[in-house]
Amino acid sequence: MNRPGILNIGGDTPKRRGYDRGRQARAGIARSWAVYDRLFTTLAAQHRRTIDVPELAERSVAATRAWAPALVEEMEGVAEGAGVPLWTVAALNARTEILAEAGAPRTGECSTVVRVGAPTAGGQCWDWHEELADAWHIQTVTGGARSFAGITEHGILAKIGVNDAGVGVLFNILGHRDDGAGGVPVHLVARQVLGEAGSFEQALALLADAPVSASTVLTVVTADRAASVELSAAGSAVVEPGAEGWLVRTNHFLAPGLAAGELRGRREPETYERHRLLSRRVLGRGAPAGPGELADLLTAHGDEDGAQVCCHAPDGGDLGTRWATLATVALDATERHLTVHKGSPCTAGPTTWTTTRAPVR
Numbered sequence: 001m002n003r004p005g006i007l008n009i010g011g012d013t014p015k016r017r018g019y020d021r022g023r024q025a026r027a028g029i030a031r032s033w034a035v036y037d038r039l040f041t042t043l044a045a046q047h048r049r050t051i052d053v054p055e056l057a058e059r060s061v062a063a064t065r066a067w068a069p070a071l072v073e074e075m076e077g078v079a080e081g082a083g084v085p086l087w088t089v090a091a092l093n094a095r096t097e098i099l100a101e102a103g104a105p106r107t108g109e110c111s112t113v114v115r116v117g118a119p120t121a122g123g124q125c126w127d128w129h130e131e132l133a134d135a136w137h138i139q140t141v142t143g144g145a146r147s148f149a150g151i152t153e154h155g156i157l158a159k160i161g162v163n164d165a166g167v168g169v170l171f172n173i174l175g176h177r178d179d180g181a182g183g184v185p186v187h188l189v190a191r192q193v194l195g196e197a198g199s200f201e202q203a204l205a206l207l208a209d210a211p212v213s214a215s216t217v218l219t220v221v222t223a224d225r226a227a228s229v230e231l232s233a234a235g236s237a238v239v240e241p242g243a244e245g246w247l248v249r250t251n252h253f254l255a256p257g258l259a260a261g262e263l264r265g266r267r268e269p270e271t272y273e274r275h276r277l278l279s280r281r282v283l284g285r286g287a288p289a290g291p292g293e294l295a296d297l298l299t300a301h302g303d304e305d306g307a308q309v310c311c312h313a314p315d316g317g318d319l320g321t322r323w324a325t326l327a328t329v330a331l332d333a334t335e336r337h338l339t340v341h342k343g344s345p346c347t348a349g350p351t352t353w354t355t356t357r358a359p360v361r
Contacts (some may be wrong), residue, residue: 001025003342004136004137004342005137005235006138006139007021007137008139009021009142010143011077011231012069012143013349014144015074015319017074017077018074018081018201019078019080019081021077021081021155022077022078022079022081023081025030025078026082026083027157029078029082029089029152030065030082031134031135031154032132032135032154033084033092035131035319036091036092038097038102039093039129039320040099041318042055042318043099043320044101045101046103049101049102051101053063053091055194056094057088057094057182058087058093059140061090063074063182063211066295067184067210068184068192071161071188071191071192075093077160081273082155089155090185092154092155092156093155093157094185094188095153095156095179095185095187096187096214096216097179097213099270100179100180100213100214101180101181104320105266106295109127109173109271110125110126110170110173110250111127111278111297111309112126112162112247112248113278113282113294113296113297114170114246115244115245115285115287116224116245117228117245117249117287118224119223119334120222120224120225120333121288121330122247122287122294122330122331123291123298123328123330124171124172124249125298125326126327126329127312127325128323129319129320129322130322131251134179136154136159136327137151138150138354138356139151139152139161140291140356140358141195142282144195144197145196146165146197146361147163147164148161148162148164148358149336149338149354149357150169150338151327151338152327152359157191158190159187159190159191160223160329161190162336162337163361164361165199165222166334166336167197167199167200167222168220168222168331169190169194169220170318171216171217171218171229172217172218172221172250172251173215173216173264173342174217174232174251174264175252175264176214176215176232176258177261178230178232178233179232179233179263181214182213183211183213183214183233184210184211184212184213185212185214186206186215186216186231188338189207189210189212189216189231192206193218200220200222200227200289203220204220207229207231208229208238210231210342212303214232215228215230215232215233215258216231217253218231219247219273220231221333222333226241226247227247228247230344232258234261235258237253239255241291244283246279246282247311249360250266250270250274250278252265252271252275258342267346267349273306274300274309275352277300277309278309282297285297295328295346298310299345299346309345310345311323312324314330326346326353327341328341329339335357336358337356340353340354341354344356352353
């Protein structure tokens with residue numbers, strides 16, 4: 001079984017942690033950037049848009065420096081370690097925002113389920129472009145206020161993970177009519193939560209304060225609590241679990257005020273189909289008893305109300321059209337670890353999972 005690589009990243013300053021990341025991921029960053037460079041250009045051309053990627057990246061750096069300057073120092077270290085310009089690293093971290101400027105469709109994307117209780121547990125599929133199937137890794141990060149473990153793409157500081165305080169983050173992209181570039185990238189917002197939040201309340205406060213320009217929903221999970229925070233240039237909103245303690249997230253807004261500006265679901269209603277299917281499946285169930293049960297819950301190929309949770313790329317097709325589930329992730333905030341399968345949930349088995357724990361400080 002092809003397993004993801006693992007990077008153990010450390011350093012007593014943001015710049016040194018970034019340098020360590022850039023040094024270790026140098027080859028991967030170069031490969032990832034080659035794909036993203038083509039992806040930005042290809043999708044912008046398809047939508048008859050002109051984008052200046054370095055300028056958009058530099059705007060994201062300015063917004064991030066005003067909100068959390070240590071994140072810029074860390075990206076500067078990545079650039080130095082990888083031997084690339086800062087704007088390239090910034091563009092990777094702002095890939096969601098730049099793709100919004102390019103008018104990119106997001107067919108496929110991610111599905112998340114979390115159950116609050118004893119225990120609180122859950123996880124997600126991470127769907128993305130098949131051409132980037134080997135452009136991510138498992139990571140542990142130490143040396144800052146909080147240590148954490150997670151998965152992320154080469155050169156991107158964080159995505160999905162859990163820290164040593166037992167604060168976990170799951171990640172789904174949304175779409176709003178006001179989306180664009182120029183704010184703090186949503187991946188850097190996830191990095192700030194994992195690297196700084198010592199409690200559920202601190203995580204929600206950090207998210208509410210984030211001046212983003214593109215939309216996402218970060219589901220915060222601790223040992224006894226969970227909530228989704230929907231972020232958008234139009235504002236933010238907290239979505240609590242339902243009556244049975246479940247949070248089910250796909251790729252559309254649930255908060256009424258933000259849903260009024262919904263873009264993704266209006267273009268691609270399959271997000272509603274996945275949400276209906278998973279909401280029905282979790283009724284009357286307790287939390288997934290391990291990654292195998294989570295994988296069973298997330299396995300769906302369109303034979304049930306047309307909802308396709310497992311995403312499989314076609315054999316052919318152009319860049320930007322070949323979506324696949326690149327990873328399936330189970331998160332246990334109580335034990336402060338996540339368990340990762342490289343690929344879609346339908347291909348997971350007892351021996352295909354890799355478990356990584358947030359390092360103890």
